[in-house]
Amino acid sequence: MLAHLWKSAAVSGLLAIVLGIVVVIWTGTSITLAAIFFGVALLVTGIQQVFFAFTLRASTGIRVLLLISGAAALVLAVIALSRFYDAWRLLAIWIAVGFIFRGVATTVSAISDPTLPGRALNVVVGAITLIAGIVVMASPYDSLQILAWVVGFWLIAIGVMELIAAFAIRSATAPEPVDEPEVDTAS
Secondary structure, eight states, rough: HHHHHHHHHHHHHHHHHHHHHHHHHHHHHHHHHHHHHHHHHHHHHHHHHHHHHEEEEEEOOHHHHHHHHHHHHHHHHHHHHHHHHHHHHHHHHHHHHHHHHHHHHOOOOOOOOTTTHHHHHHHHHHHHHHHHHHHHHHHHHHHHHHHHHHHHHHHHHHHHHHHHHHHHHHHHHHOOOOOOOOOOOOO
């Protein structure tokens, strides 16, 4: 099995490198495609939440929240999928809000729990995440462009590492040459 695994790893590595190069070269197109996928994800999420709001056996409060959240996701999906130039803004805002909430939650939980292991590190990570959210909110397109470049270069690095691993697997599983006994042909 290992004899064939290297081929899979090599293909995966090459695909990651190609995708990384595409993302780095065509950053704007990559952002637009990511925003479109974001719109589709919002559409699917919105449909699911509205469906669950009417079919899930839960309290009325939960069902109302699902309905409101699903309706909001559907509205955002329609905006993202009908006006692509706004889709990247929605994506940036979504990322920024996620960073801000995560940063605040991480920082507050670390500050409020003196027994938390790695407490100081959690405060620093939370603060950096919060600042990242503010930066993305303040400069959404530039932030998305930088995020796209980071993802592109990361994909290239992952692809190179997968290729190295593929060839290491190949050389480790290559059959060893069999030494043939020498035959005396002089007689």
